[in-house]
Amino acid sequence: MAYRITPNLMFPIGNFRNITSGFGEMNVYDNKLWGKHLGIDIAAPNETKIFSIGRGVVVYSKLHQGEFSENGEVLKRNWGGIVIIAHKDPQSKKVFYSVYGHLGKRYVKRGDAVEMGGLIGVIGKSMSESNGIWEEEHLHFGIYIGPFHGKVLPGYFKEGSNVITDPEFWKEPISFIKNYNPRNVHI
Ligand SMILES: [Zn+2]
Structure with missing residues (x-):
């Protein structure tokens, strides 16, 4: 896959104020420790538009459905729709990657070229399979700088789990974007 040079970055969502879970937080859901949060959660209602943070190539775009039991009990929380974009x-x-979850x-789709600000999806509805x-x-939004092997990336890191990415490969997304701009890059 040919990578594309990414001269600038922007935020993936118009309203960027309400962060409900920060980077590196140890989160507990359903009385279970999920581990260290590898991105940030930004509150955004159903159908909110999500944009590519920079020029790049889509390397992953799939639905990872959550699961309900017949009586409506949550069996498995998941990504819902997730997109991963490679940037250079x-x-x-x-090369680094931007990760957008709960679309x-x-x-x-995989292989698509995208520009900064290109519409990549919209936020999923509460408690639906597509929001996981x-x-x-x-929106769960992450920046990953480690190796990518075509498989979905995790949202959490827990010591001893089978989630294999090193937490050092994840960057706090807001400061990463702020430090990337402005660059006055000549290509
Ligand atoms: Zn998250």
């Missing part, structure tokens, strides 16, 4: 830093020449609709069965309608 023109200064370091390194009700995805408008891009979460009460809060939100």
Whole structure:
């Protein structure tokens, strides 16, 4: 897959104020420790538009459904719709990835070229399979700088779990974007 140089970055969502879970928080859901949060959760109602943070190539776009039992009990919380985009830093020449979770609709597929601000999807409805069965309608947004092997990336890191990515490969997304701009890069 050919990578594309990413001269600038923006935030993935218009209203960027209400962060409901920060980067690195140890989160507990359903009385279970999920571990260290590898991104940030941004509250956003159903159908909120989500944009690519920069020029890049889509490397992953799939639905990871959550599961209900017949009586409505939550069996498995999950990503819902998730998109991962590869970007290439023109200064370091390194590739990094932006991760967008809980999308009700995805408008891009693997291999698509995207521009900064390109519409990639919208937020999913509360407690639906496409939001991964979460009460809060939100975007999970992460920045990953480690190796990517075509498989979905995790939202949490827990010591001893079978989630294999090193927590050092994840960056706090807001400061990552702020530090990336402005660069006055000549390509
Ligand atoms: Zn999250």
